[in-house]
Amino acid sequence: MKIKKLTIHGFKSFVDKVALQFPSGTSGIIGPNGCGKSNIVDAIRWVLGEQNARHLRGKQMEDIIFNGSESRKPLGMAEVVLTFSNEEGLAPAHFANFSEIEISRRLYRSGESEYYINRVQSRLRDIVDLFTDTGIGTRAYSIIEQGQVGWLISAKPEDRRSVFEEAA
Amino acid sequence: MKIKKLTIHGFKSFVDKVALQFPSGTSGIIGPNGCGKSNIVDAIRWVLGEQNARHLRGKQMEDIIFNGSESRKPLGMAEVVLTFSNEEGLAPAHFANFSEIEISRRLYRSGESEYYINRVQSRLRDIVDLFTDTGIGTRAYSIIEQGQVGWLISAKPEDRRSVFEEAA
């Protein structure tokens, strides 16, 4: 279940469609302050099903749709598409025939939100089910947000439990 | 009221007495992770009257006394001395004759704590009174701890008030 490709369009500061390929090994993301690096992390958390706008640094979910700039008007929709390779067949049984799995999420200014798996409209539950037991998810130990690395150290002992339960 | 000199002995990782002079302008403090840089900030907050061990990253105040290492035994006392120059006569009236003001604080393992101004034993109140209206103090905008620079931005509007009141 390696990440192969990420496409972002209309999500936060990515007004024009952009695509990033991720070869295996280590990929670095660099750039000046405020250019959009952490917005990419937010885009990945969002397409994996994040429901709380505060975890994406917003007040309400609409904040993730491109809100305009000096030279551009606000957009009406945000879409993120994440493509995984399924060569090792890790995904649940009914996806066994697919060598790639594409999940996508859309949000319209109207508040309507859509989820897709391999271009078939699905529910949030389907996306969450797809990833159970793979360690991928919005809360897991696999995404460390900016400034949060020390979280495990300063948390109360009871609050640390959830990371261990996630792994169990 | 410029800082001229800081002496630390037995406070956190400074088991042997050390002294730092601070010429006017900018002084830099550098060194590897865990070598004791932020402990200097804690020493300054402490001698200025900090009463809450948690603001010094400890659980109880005794945590600030040198607790031993591979090669050294724990000490029984911590002392920090901070010397200010009073050439501009900013200090309250009864210090007008002094060109320098030296404040110091000691803590013994027994829990006893002592304060001194110009080597005369004083109370915490005296030290706090000395600095009212100078912007020096444990809470003020003049000390930004590690990782806390964003505090003003992420705080609630009512919590930001205290910094403005301090300046008023």
Place this chain on the structure above:
Amino acid sequence: TRERFRTTFDEINAKFQETFPRFFNGGRAELRLTDDSDILEAGVEIAAQPPGKRLQNISLLSGGEKALTATALIFAIFLIKPSPFCLLDEVDAPLDDANIDRFNLFVRDMSKISQFLLITHNKKTMEMADSLYGITMQEPGVSKVITLKF
């Protein structure tokens, strides 16, 4: 004290509108009281707009933009009510090279009115300082001070 708070707030706000564009090479920022009628209880809101961007909630700013906005506000308070010294512990950690240069330039300016003590891992910031202390732990667990530049 109502009068004093109001005047100090207005002075800091005016200064903040000067320091913010100096840090960001443009853009604008301001402070607002949450409740103008009740000055003694009102909270303080911060509006910040980096150059070329739309005005949005400050929670959407990046890590570096938040650090710069906070520093611009702290320096504004400092300019209205200077304190004899200012101690900054790795405040430059989230900043990129261009912002570190602007930050260092500003600190050099401010150090004409107050003393600045800066803890840093950044080489550019070290070079800017007038005097430099190294803290070492050659004997594990025991901190010592070495004077590097005076």
Place this chain on the structure above:
Amino acid sequence: TRERFRTTFDEINAKFQETFPRFFNGGRAELRLTDDSDILEAGVEIAAQPPGKRLQNISLLSGGEKALTATALIFAIFLIKPSPFCLLDEVDAPLDDANIDRFNLFVRDMSKISQFLLITHNKKTMEMADSLYGITMQEPGVSKVITLKF
């Protein structure tokens, strides 16, 4: 689930006792449950002792030591239950040069079992990456992607 939690906890604890000394070039660390008799409610305590130092409460560790201890624990969990990818946003910011080298070495090792995406401002970390993307905002407020190394 009581059994599963216990076994996973013990495995992670054993791994953590390997990863911590690799990050710190020595020293020791371990995990403890706050209440052995009630596994389903117990919290997890972390004990960490950098080389040459006394075992103390982890709140007394430095900023860099806390970041390294947390990373050593995250990698221990990762080694017990690998996730297809790992995303680290400026985790190297509080580290000094020697610790950045150790961190990068470890990440290169881990990237044999999972994909790593690293956001960083540090030149050493950039050099270590197999592929590199630059994010720019030449048009203010509009993010674009440039492929720098593939």
